[in-house]
Amino acid sequence: MSMGGEPSGEEFVISPPLRRGTPLILKGIERILFAVLDETRAVTVEEYMVSLFPSFALQYCLRRKSVVSNETRYLSDLKTKDFKKVVIVGGGPAPFTALHWANVYCGPVVVLDKSGLAKLLSEKLVKRLGIKNIEILNVRGEDYKDYGNCIVSISLYAENKEMIVRRVLENREGNNVIFLRAFIDEACKSFTKWKVIEQTSDFGTLVLGPLHSPAIK
DSSP states (O other): OOTTSOOOOOOOOOSSOOOTTHHHHHHHHHHHHHHHSOHHHHHHHHHHHHTTOHHHHHHHHHTTHHHHHHHHHHHHHHTOOOOOEEEEEOOOSSOHHHHHHHHHOOSOEEEEOSOHHHHHHHHHHHHHTTOOSEEEEOOOGGGOOOOTTEEEEEOTTOSOHHHHHHHHHHTOOSOOEEEEEEEHHHHHHHOTTSEEEEEOSSEEEEEEOTTSOOOOO
């Protein structure tokens, strides 16, 4: 489908197919990492590891499908159209959000990451998976200026979220929808006027769209 329509609702495409035993191996790796590291470091190390193996990366993406599907479901309900592209702030070496968005939209998906190594690894992964509509830039979200008429998704582990949101609002034009994943204390402190579309005990996914006041507390 073309950019500017509604999400297709198609299932995440697996290519190449997952190898037998991949889910169990990945779960074992996660248990070890989270046992010896704090959450942020465990997630970072895990993403760097899985980015080297497409089969692990796809399983990693599948296990996080619900996070992105809540965003695409909101977009479908809102019926906003004619977006220029999707911008992902904080892709990491295994950019699962970008991979999911690229699967439901054939328009440009731009990933921003401050790490040159993450950019290199994610580019290699995207190429090995045969995905053509993802572009990865080595730039901080608060320094990027082409947010006009875009769907923006800000990663849970992105730094300077308030600055990034302000940059988006300063450069917005036409329709803009901002999805922001934030830990509960962040959401309660700085993003109280945003609509919550998903929430767990630790974090939530918030949205600021055309039907909501573009403000930060």
